[in-house]
Amino acid sequence: MKAWRLRSPPALFTMSGCIGPGHGLSMVEIEQNGAMTTATAFDRNPQLVVPRRFKRNAPQVLAMAPSADTGLWLLQYMAERIGIPDLAGLDILDFGCGSRFAEAITTHDIPLRSYVGIDVYKEMIEFLTQNVNDDRLSFHHVNARNPKYNKSGDPLMPETILPIGDKRFDVICMFSVITHQLPHDAQAIFAILRRHVKESGFLFFSASLGEGDFGYREHDAEKPTELSVYSKDLLNELLEREKWRVVSIEPESPRDLPILDSILCVPA
Numbered sequence: 001m002k003a004w005r006l007r008s009p010p011a012l013f014t015m016s017g018c019i020g021p022g023h024g025l026s027m028v029e030i031e032q033n034g035a036m037t038t039a040t041a042f043d044r045n046p047q048l049v050v051p052r053r054f055k056r057n058a059p060q061v062l063a064m065a066p067s068a069d070t071g072l073w074l075l076q077y078m079a080e081r082i083g084i085p086d087l088a089g090l091d092i093l094d095f096g097c098g099s100r101f102a103e104a105i106t107t108h109d110i111p112l113r114s115y116v117g118i119d120v121y122k123e124m125i126e127f128l129t130q131n132v133n134d135d136r137l138s139f140h141h142v143n144a145r146n147p148k149y150n151k152s153g154d155p156l157m158p159e160t161i162l163p164i165g166d167k168r169f170d171v172i173c174m175f176s177v178i179t180h181q182l183p184h185d186a187q188a189i190f191a192i193l194r195r196h197v198k199e200s201g202f203l204f205f206s207a208s209l210g211e212g213d214f215g216y217r218e219h220d221a222e223k224p225t226e227l228s229v230y231s232k233d234l235l236n237e238l239l240e241r242e243k244w245r246v247v248s249i250e251p252e253s254p255r256d257l258p259i260l261d262s263i264l265c266v267p268a
């Protein structure tokens, strides 16, 4: 049995503006087992309905608003940080993509030239490949080892080749991905992504930063990469080593947006 209820958009949705159309009330579908999936509002049709098992965001983020909407707000925030009005005409690489930005782009018709999503979650990547009906979007699986998400994967190396040839992008993003990486994996990812950015391009990502000179620690030592915390110095060192220059760092939850500390970089 399914029930539907209407939910008002949170204040920040209207305060922060948005890319493309799609203001309005949202509907939340409550499945029998209590899990929620989301559909969309009066003025737009869902292009993509993602099963709950393919949603990788924290429960409190999923409860906050439809994934398509939180994805929209974060893409808008990223554009704002870069200093551009929107992503029109740009090639975007999303490493550790999950599914919500595909939902956001298709539901809200977000303007961009191309969006390539890469993730270790094979079934989700197959689902997106089969169900996203928009030629601008493509998805690739990488079998990278990650203690939380893919224990049996292959170790990541700076030399690891992504299945995207030598394509370079205007914007590379990672939302809630470095928050789940051991330092040597974070460094490998920074090295790998450096080969795929245009000289005029950007890297934007979230991380959990802590004060002090502790380097790196796990929020819960018993659950490695559940939440990996970095000192600013260590993060900066890893980025510099892989030829990235930090342009700006902002603390978590700007305007109540669901994002931890966020870092904007350019190729050094």
Ligand SMILES: C[S@@+](CC[C@H](N)C(=O)[O-])C[C@H]1O[C@@H](n2cnc3c(N)ncnc32)[C@H](O)[C@@H]1O
Pocket (backbone or CB within 6 Å): 056, 057, 058, 095, 096, 097, 098, 099, 100, 101, 118, 119, 120, 121, 142, 144, 145, 146, 149, 156, 174, 175, 176, 177, 180
């Ligand atoms: C918390 S989810 C965030 C998903 C998406 N970026 C978002 O914000 O909605 C973290 C994602 O990173 C992916 N991931 C973690 N380590 C990865 C790696 N080494 N390579 C590719 N994807 C990875 C996970 O499979 C998961 O989908």
